[in-house]
Amino acid sequence: MEGPGVKLIAEKLKFVIGEKVVEVGGNTKQPKEQIIGKELLNVKSHGKNLFLIFDDFVVKVHFMMFGSFSLEEREKPVRLKLKLGNVYFYNASIKFISYNDVKLYDSELDVLSKKWNRKKVMGLMKNDKRPVTDVLLDQAIFAGVGNIIKNEVIGYAKVHPLSKTNNIPLALQRKILDEARDFSEVFFQVRKEGKWLREKMKFYRKYKCNYCSQKITVKKIGKTNRMTFWCEKCFVKY
DNA sequence: TATAATGTTTGAAC
DNA sequence: AGTTCAAACATTAT
Numbered sequence: 001m002e003g004p005g006v007k008l009i010a011e012k013l014k015f016v017i018g019e020k021v022v023e024v025g026g027n028t029k030q031p032k033e034q035i036i037g038k039e040l041l042n043v044k045s046h047g048k049n050l051f052l053i054f055d056d057f058v059v060k061v062h063f064m065m066f067g068s069f070s071l072e073e074r075e076k077p078v079r080l081k082l083k084l085g086n087v088y089f090y091n092a093s094i095k096f097i098s099y100n101d102v103k104l105y106d107s108e109l110d111v112l113s114k115k116w117n118r119k120k121v122m123g124l125m126k127n128d129k130r131p132v133t134d135v136l137l138d139q140a141i142f143a144g145v146g147n148i149i150k151n152e153v154i155g156y157a158k159v160h161p162l163s164k165t166n167n168i169p170l171a172l173q174r175k176i177l178d179e180a181r182d183f184s185e186v187f188f189q190v191r192k193e194g195k196w197l198r199e200k201m202k203f204y205r206k207y208k209c210n211y212c213s214q215k216i217t218v219k220k221i222g223k224t225n226r227m228t229f230w231c232e233k234c235f236v237k238y
Numbered sequence: 239t240a241t242a243a244t245g246t247t248t249g250a251a252c
Numbered sequence: 253a254g255t256t257c258a259a260a261c262a263t264t265a266t
Contacts, residue, residue: 001244001245002244002245004244005244048244048245048246062245062246063244063245064244064245064246064261064262065243065244065245065246065261065262065263066243066244066245066261066262066263066264067245067262067263068263076263077262090262090263091261091262091263093245093246093247093261137245139246146244146245147243147244147245148244149244197244204244224245224246226243226245227242227243
């Protein structure tokens with residue numbers, strides 16, 4: 001699940017802030033019993049992470065590829081159940097951390113935060129020698145960007161995904177990071193309205209070029225070997 | 239029905 | 253000792 005989906009869940013959970021946990025369950029190996037009786041003080045998201053903040057610890061939830069969240073119990077093994085309102089997490093990675101650990105996640109790098117700081121991101125991006133496909137997926141630079149957003153951003157910028165980031169002209173780098181934020185925002189709004197993101201995607205899982213209609217190259221590339229879509233003719237390699 | 243995919247952490251192997 | 257890489261987790265649409 002990419003950043004926009006996580007932010008939406010954080011918003012949906014706001015209604016249980018201030019409530020106390022009366023029951024816990026689930027197959028997480030984390031010390032869930034310590035949540036019983038605790039008041040949920042706040043819910044935050046940072047990139048693809050969701051933080052449930054209690055007085056002396058924080059539950060970090062990461063939905064990975066297949067994680068999900070529900071307000072109703074399903075007939076599936078639940079990873080973490082919290083009876084607050086009624087909150088269930090499935091197939092998620094759950095980790096108990098301290099509030100100081102949460103502070104290490106810099107909101108200025110979260111493409112979904114109103115504190116997002118384009119200058120700071122630019123500073124981290126401009127001298128990076130890695131392929132742009134890897135830099136966009138780096139959560140320490142673009143928190144919240146996942147493979148869908150990455151492909152859309154590369155597409156809008158018409159940049160070959162294996163371009164060395166520091167070789168890309170600065171104006172185009174700026175376009176890339178602005179697009180990362182803009183498309184993430186669009187993604188979030190679409191999900192919030194409960195619509196299909198598919199309509200907004202012009203590059204991810206498309207097999208004809210958005211610009212010239214020729215056949216797209218599809219390959220698993222980059223450090224994390226993710227499906228990437230580009231047009232050999234229209235996308236410039238730097 | 240088999241495959242591939244909105245992802246990250248861990249620890250073995252080099 | 254630093255880097256690389258497979259494994260593990262696990263569901264669902266196509």
